Amino acid sequence: MRRASIWIFLACLCIPSFALYRGEIYSEDLRIQPLRDGRVSTTFSFITVLEGAVPRNPKALGQLDESQHYALFPLTLGQILREYAITELHLTLNAGKWNYDNWGHPHEAGVGTGAELWAWMGASEVTTVDERWSGLRNALSGLFCASLGSLDSRRTLSPTVAFPLSGSTPTFAPHELRHASLPSESVCTENLTPFLKLLPCKSHAGLAALLNPQKVFDADWHGMGIHVTWKEDTGVELKLTLQAVFNPVRTSAGKRRDWNLQSLFDRSIERSCPVASSSSVTVILPEEKGYQITPENPAHINGLVIYDLSSSSNFTIPSNIAMYWPSEHSFQYPLPPLTPVTPLSVKRTIHGTTQTRGVLSISVTNNSPQEISAGYLEMMPALLTLWMHTLKVEINSQIRSDLLSGLKYHPPSPQSNDRLSPSMLQAVLTIPPKTTLKLSMEVNKAFLKYTEHPPDAMRGWDLPGAVFFPLPQSSHDTSSSYDWERIYTPTLLVDLPTPDFSMPYNVIILSCTLMTLIFGSIFNLLTRKWVVVEIQE
């Protein structure tokens, strides 16, 4: 009774605040899609819109900023956005390798392994874009407990074609892009907790209540994203996403692909988030028949089933949405030959066994009956030197240089702090229908100073994945109807020449002795006065 009265009191306190900040709209959505390999892809998206808000003009950075009063929008993030005058921000933290061939395109395109951060900022004379980029990195790494601080100039680039502004372009200043990625960043609970804190209901109510770290981090793939965009007609939009690919066949006792919310997350939605304007669970139905879904819902639209969980609807809470295949004893994996789900499948490897050179090879397969033109972007840390003259484009071992166009290459450039920026290779590949295009180039591996090696030197270095992206529509004829988003290739591990760090003193002593012997004898020969000495026998 007492607790109820407190809740009522709190609710009364909240009601006037909704009236005050009518400019903020919060909505949440969960998309569940059973995949053909028995896995289940889930995408949570939590969207907060600040209606009518405008990103801060960087020219006004020196002046006092307008005061920030938010009810739903997270203040900690808002402060960072205002402090560094960020127009658009995308941060993703992912673990695992997204299997495009079996899982198709993700609902949120940013699935590159590790951490990826990119931001569009207006240029200004008050503080440079790079200064604000550095501040942004450090602020976000504090906010999300991630090693974003190490996304320094050795990893920062500006690939504007592959990562365009997804919202509107503000007119107040010319805008610049900063992009960096850290493939070795691992994602875990310490990143999820601050993520949940940005939500208005935290993980107490609404869809976020399902986010059980024990289950989410046991999934075959999981990743979270923070996307801030500005659209002229709506305002600043903050979209927090969390994707996870569960494997019910692995976790269930009978190796079945049946799933329900309780089995996936080991939690259920007890109550809806009161401030959410809309809250829904969408199940994307598989094409093959034989499944059953509960609770039965008549609203099947285009292969989707939508459950509205918001408090206004008459849907009963708690709910457990379940899908099962009653006629299936245990899940039978589809047998090859399997055609990939996505029209484009990409593989990327580094060949060669020496520690000094190798061959970077990429094979792109077009599975569709139409020709596809794709942008190819390689952002390579200066650990590897790409040799452009060895770049080869082949189809069935025949050189087809005509399929490569618009090649742009920026070699690593020395920065002010004596570090090398990454090299950037950008090209347009035209892949004929139903063929595999192979692209290869030789690389040299850098010889690092011994102080530049990390403590786990014998592990090797992680290289970020390449990105394939659709070309802007203007330069692109309408014949290809394939609508797609960025594709990230898996990351690579490369062995650089590594000294034996396990016995540094032995190595130092041995090499110093050798140096002394060589130097000593040569010095002796050079400085000695040669005389004839008579020896009487």
Next chain:
Amino acid sequence: MDRIRGFLMRPRRPGANVARLRRRKQLAAYLHRNLTKLTSALFIIGYAWMLLIPIPLLSRGTYIDENALQPAQVNTYWNWGNVHTADLQLYQLDGIRERNFTSEQRAEFFRTEFSKLGLAASIQNYTFSTSKGTISGNNAYAVMSSPRAAGTEAMVISASWLSTAGHGALNLRGISTVLSLAAFLKDYSLWAKDIIFIISDDYLHGMHAWLNAYHGTIPSNLHTDPLEHTSGVIWTALNIDYSSHSFSHLGVFHEGLNGRLPNQDLINSFRLISHYTGGVPMTVYDHLEPSDAVDRLPEQSVFPSWVPPFIQQSPQLQQYGYRVRNVIRHIGYQARGMCSGVHGLMHQFRIDAITLFAVPADGPHGFHALGKIVESTLRTMNNLLERLHASFFFYILTSPGTFMKIGMFLPSAILVSVAMLFKGLGEWVTAGWVCEMSEASLKGNETEKPSPAKGTWRNRRRPLLSALIVVVATHVLGVLVFNLICSRWFAKYPSFLAPAIFVAVSVIPPILLPLLSTNAPEAAPTSMLLKSSNLCLASTVISIMSLLNFSLAAMLAITMGVPLATSYTSSSTMTTHLRYAGYCMLAWGWLVLVPGEVESAIWNWEVLGVWFAPFICIVYAPLVMQAAIVCLQGS
């Protein structure tokens, strides 16, 4: 600075330099006088050391160096249900054997089995072209992408179709272990590295083709398509060889191609896991320890049957005999650059790998123990944050629990090499001097032998050109012979060509030798200079080889040490010819005596790229031939 300068510029005693030079001269003279004693001592110590390598005193206990490994610290989940899966797989494989499936059909079957588990599986077709014709086959493999991990690192579990046990034994149980492990391991989310399952065709060449395709280092004589599925960098690998019904011990085979060895941490962790998790004792190769071999068959005993019983029953001698067997087996593999199993192909790609060989026995172990051990070993390998680098790469495993550090065996070969170097330098000094008898002393004492003490020593020129021509010519001859034995003709008619080549290389030097311009009489004779350069060259070869491949260096020290040091020009034609024939036998005799070895060495070179055959033809045999020519030149 001033102090240093002062020290350097300090006044010297006037006689100091003279005294030092005199001391040095005396030392050199002393060494030269006692050179024979010194080199003999070095030879004896070197060879005796080689004999002492197996004694337990020189070995030390193995230990785990990499802290991340944590062997035998996990609970395993492999249970009798999985053993049942393995039994079912074995039943299917038996059917395959009875129906005589072709290589393609087998690979297709394995691919389907992997695909049923939801793994990305594929088949690799390959063809090697060798001088004996083409070899082709089909490998089946599957990649298990680890959940949550980026897939930048990978581990390999493999089984070849044929077993190490030889005699056409099929590795059916090894393959069913791999298939059932694939079904079992994919149900756990704890893998931090991708796991690649490979069922390679035949014994060695299947895996060799797969590894080359995976690393993109396809040699010119291999035709294969790029692999359909790839994963990250492979760090460690286990090859399973289980051909018999059940096993009592798990034997570890570790030698790789060209004398490479895997990091010792892998073997040591496996030993602990095998002992504590599976309850199966580990052995080196399939040699049972004397304590285990009590009720064994006589052919598995440490000693041959003619050894008197009191030696057979002495525990110390049994232990020594056991270690001798291990060391000889190790040297046999390593000196020839051969791998002792399929794992050995991986070392050249920086993959630390071993073969687990189920030592045939009536019991008590089977799939249950093997599955648990492999699971636990994979968990240990899964713990690795870096490549295996902490422990030893140069060692001799004398028994499962003891090994020799490089410092304990390397000096034996080095001492022999030093002895040869001293001998060669001594010969060089001797060649530079000639003792001239004065007319008077010659006339006065015609009956006495002219003694050097009474003559006067004179410097003489040492023109190296003719000796160098001989050296170069012998090595060129070696290259020719090597090309010949790798040719298609040799592969076709080995029984005719091998003796023909042997006769040719033995006859050519005596025929060509008179064409060589001999040194002028006042200069040093060519034979002395040739012997000197020959010994120095051989010594250098041995000491360099000892760092790359100790076993080969030890074999070279044994075969070349004393024979090269004792080559001399004899006055009698008979002995000269006999000696020459002996050296020819030592250099090229293998052509006629061990045709099987020749064939396997050529196959190893052509398919696997083992350097043993070219090394013997181009380096070893010419060096011995130079010693043979030293004998000829006196006559």
